[in-house]
Amino acid sequence: MKTTLKIAWRNIWRNPRRSWVLITTVVVAVIGYVGTTSFTRGFMYEMVNSAIRYYGGHIQIIPEGYDTKPNIQLRLSHPDRMAEALARVPGIHFAPLVTFKGMASSSEASGGVVINGIDPQKERQVTIVSEKIIAGDYFESETANAAVIGEELAERLNVRLGEKIILMASALDQNIASGAFRVVGIFRTVSTDFDRAFVFIRLDDAQKLIGYQDEITAFSIHLQQGYDLQQTVERLRETLPPGDFKIQTWRERNPVLVLSLEVYEYFIFLFLLIIVTAVAFTIVNSFLMVIYERIREFGVMMAMGVLPKRIRRMLYWETLFLTLIGSTVGIVLSYLIFGYWRRHGLDLSATSDALGKLGISTVIYPEILMSDLLIGLGVIVSLTWIAVLYPAYKASRFHVVDALNFV
Amino acid sequence: MDIVQVENLVKVYEDQNQVPVRALDGIDLQIGEGEFTAIAGPSGSGKTTLLNLIGGLDKPTSGSVRVAGQDLNELDGNALAEFRLRNLGFIFQAYNLIPVLSALENVEFILLLQGVPEEERIERARQELAELGISDDMMHRRPSELSGGQQQRVAVARATVARPRIILADEPTANLDSKTGGLLLDKMREMNESRGITFLFSTHDQMVMERARRLILIRDGKIVEDRQR
Ligand SMILES: Nc1ncnc2c1ncn2[C@@H]1O[C@H](COP(=O)(O)OP(=O)(O)OP(=O)(O)O)[C@@H](O)[C@H]1O
Ligand SMILES: [Mg+2]
Numbered sequence: 001m002k003t004t005l006k007i008a009w010r011n012i013w014r015n016p017r018r019s020w021v022l023i024t025t026v027v028v029a030v031i032g033y034v035g036t037t038s039f040t041r042g043f044m045y046e047m048v049n050s051a052i053r054y055y056g057g058h059i060q061i062i063p064e065g066y067d068t069k070p071n072i073q074l075r076l077s078h079p080d081r082m083a084e085a086l087a088r089v090p091g092i093h094f095a096p097l098v099t100f101k102g103m104a105s106s107s108e109a110s111g112g113v114v115i116n117g118i119d120p121q122k123e124r125q126v127t128i129v130s131e132k133i134i135a136g137d138y139f140e141s142e143t144a145n146a147a148v149i150g151e152e153l154a155e156r157l158n159v160r161l162g163e164k165i166i167l168m169a170s171a172l173d174q175n176i177a178s179g180a181f182r183v184v185g186i187f188r189t190v191s192t193d194f195d196r197a198f199v200f201i202r203l204d205d206a207q208k209l210i211g212y213q214d215e216i217t218a219f220s221i222h223l224q225q226g227y228d229l230q231q232t233v234e235r236l237r238e239t240l241p242p243g244d245f246k247i248q249t250w251r252e253r254n255p256v257l258v259l260s261l262e263v264y265e266y267f268i269f270l271f272l273l274i275i276v277t278a279v280a281f282t283i284v285n286s287f288l289m290v291i292y293e294r295i296r297e298f299g300v301m302m303a304m305g306v307l308p309k310r311i312r313r314m315l316y317w318e319t320l321f322l323t324l325i326g327s328t329v330g331i332v333l334s335y336l337i338f339g340y341w342r343r344h345g346l347d348l349s350a351t352s353d354a355l356g357k358l359g360i361s362t363v364i365y366p367e368i369l370m371s372d373l374l375i376g377l378g379v380i381v382s383l384t385w386i387a388v389l390y391p392a393y394k395a396s397r398f399h400v401v402d403a404l405n406f407v
Numbered sequence: 408m409d410i411v412q413v414e415n416l417v418k419v420y421e422d423q424n425q426v427p428v429r430a431l432d433g434i435d436l437q438i439g440e441g442e443f444t445a446i447a448g449p450s451g452s453g454k455t456t457l458l459n460l461i462g463g464l465d466k467p468t469s470g471s472v473r474v475a476g477q478d479l480n481e482l483d484g485n486a487l488a489e490f491r492l493r494n495l496g497f498i499f500q501a502y503n504l505i506p507v508l509s510a511l512e513n514v515e516f517i518l519l520l521q522g523v524p525e526e527e528r529i530e531r532a533r534q535e536l537a538e539l540g541i542s543d544d545m546m547h548r549r550p551s552e553l554s555g556g557q558q559q560r561v562a563v564a565r566a567t568v569a570r571p572r573i574i575l576a577d578e579p580t581a582n583l584d585s586k587t588g589g590l591l592l593d594k595m596r597e598m599n600e601s602r603g604i605t606f607l608f609s610t611h612d613q614m615v616m617e618r619a620r621r622l623i624l625i626r627d628g629k630i631v632e633d634r635q636r
Contacts, residue, residue: 003512003516003519006508006512007505007507007508010507010508011507014506014507296502297502297505297506300497300499300502300503300504300505301505302488303462303464303491303497303499304491304492304497304516304517304520304565305488305489305490305491305492305493305517305520306488306520307485307488399465400464400465401459401464401465404464404499
């Protein structure tokens, strides 16, 4: 074993140029893989983050049936009792929400919007719209009937800070209710759609508008770092008093997003297979050359009594060393290359318009996951091993006499 | 007892045009323990073919080879490799050594294959190399850093260290100048005399024939003369 390893290792350095070419091939493949994977991961992370952090949090408690047919008749009664129970669940922040469709208009224009009644103090702990204020503030002043709207909507309605808008919606009693609200804050998120459609007002204003007492539409829950989604769902199920509600995770809320995450997962793996297959072909090629250069040597070894399987094993080790060197160098270089963006993020403002439409941040932080590295390493090692099987098989099948006569 | 018993050995090759070539044409031969024998003959007479068959590197068309009582026809694949490892030593014309191993490691390697423990391996390999006049300094060089004569002495050490029943040497001096070749042969003859190691050479080198104690002449795959000297 030790000697087999020794011979394999030294054989690599017999033709350093060829070995470095092979190692470089592996290095390039690894960097390509780590780059693609980490940026895709960063992108996926941003997509999920947007879905969670702008609206609704990780988990929502909604009325039974609301997810399939949302309407204001469906609401959570006795939210105070639920809030008491929620306060006992560790690792979460929660905020009440009243949400319904409506219309926003100014003297110049109008448009359909989603009106959201929130408790600003609590909402800050769950979503990050409060951090995206570009003018005014997030319900900090005492102004009555205050509204915080997106930049896009403000432009459409042509309203400025301090000006009034009218919000209209159908109330519980089927009548059209309306109220005048003063714009106290304007936000800009990464999503222009969000900035056009979402209007925030105080919770009690919203309740008053559509005729709720203390009922709400939902609780939005933010999960603190290190707490598991499914475990928390279980916890909530145990803790909350029984009632007509449903616990919905962000995954259930965003089936299309979850689907695309899966597609990205496949894409990463497919990409890995493609580049490693390219590496594998280079290895087959080189090793076919290698064995023809060493035929005589194999002949001498076999004459001495070295078994073919030992010769094959020497070649396996030789490729393993090459791929391990290449992978190590590749991973180190990847950290050096992508590490900078990992800390500072890569600003894709040039293409930000498209991303903004998708509701994804324009700054991507590539994420290098240990699991991705291990999978990559596993695939490289196994595919290159498969690649060398054929040359190794050929090497071990030479007839001793022919090998000895080979010049 | 005879170490090698060859009976009615025939080897037929086909050349490029599928025409059969009788490289060996009914050879009968016995080699006894402790012999120092050379097989001589013109080029193409079948010397290498005969040695390869005795060494179990190739299969005869018909006839049999027994080495140390074992019929080589009965062995195949791994069993034959194992048999070579324990009973046969080989020295070829050139490029005998594994290029990436030092002289010492080359000699050790065969002992490793035989399963000899590490300490004994190093001890025996050093001793053998020293006996063949390879200095401590040279032992750690790779074959490419040794002269042709030194390389052949390492090859002899590798063959003898394994304590085979017989060493088959196919023109071991053909690539050496006559002085180096002569010294190498003297060394082998000395080992034959002091340790009773059996050598079988193939050659058309006059020097080898002179030193051999038994000379077998073959022509067209047949033994034409066999004399003790
Ligand atoms: N693999 C082979 N295929 C076809 N013919 C072969 C093969 N090996 C040897 N021969 C033929 O068999 C005959 C004997 O060859 P062999 O190599 O045994 O001769 P030799 O006595 O060793 O010659 P030399 O002194 O040149 O080494 C020659 O005619 C040769 O051409
Ligand atoms: Mg020959």
